[in-house]
Amino acid sequence: xxxxxxxxxxxxxxxxxxxxxxxxxxxxxxxxxxxxxxxxxxxxxxxxxxxxxxxxxxxxxxxxxxxxxxxxxxxxxxxxxxxxxxxxxxxxxxxxxxxx
Numbered sequence: 136x137x138x139x140x141x142x143x144x145x146x147x148x149x150x151x152x153x154x155x156x157x158x159x160x161x162x163x164x165x166x167x168x169x170x171x172x173x174x175x176x177x178x179x180x181x182x183x184x185x186x187x188x189x190x191x192x193x194x195x196x197x198x199x200x201x202x203x204x205x206x207x208x209x210x211x212x213x214x215x216x217x218x219x220x221x222x223x224x225x226x227x228x229x230x231x232x233x234x235x
Contacts, residue, residue, distance in 0.1 A: 148210035149190060151180040153202040164196055177205055 157178040162170045168182035184190045
């Protein structure tokens with residue numbers, strides 16, 4: 136069964152945290168993602184992932200390296216920001232009928 140859900144949209148941003156420090160030489164394997172190491176002993180990969188297949192590829196690589204997965208967080212896809220158009224208040228007013 137095919138589902139067209141928000142999780143399957145292209146260009147979603149992800150933050151993938153693993154236990155352990157990834158050396159900077161691994162950054163090439165995670166194209167388009169930034170790699171940072173934290174003082175708590177974890178590494179964080181952040182960036183846009185083109186589709187679910189690419190996400191699973193990254194997760195498989197981390198599994199093959201042997202680093203335990205701590206978390207995977209999905210953000211919103213990157214979209215250009217446009218200014219909001221203000222909404223004008225209604226121009227007509229309604230008055231209650233007055234009694235005789």
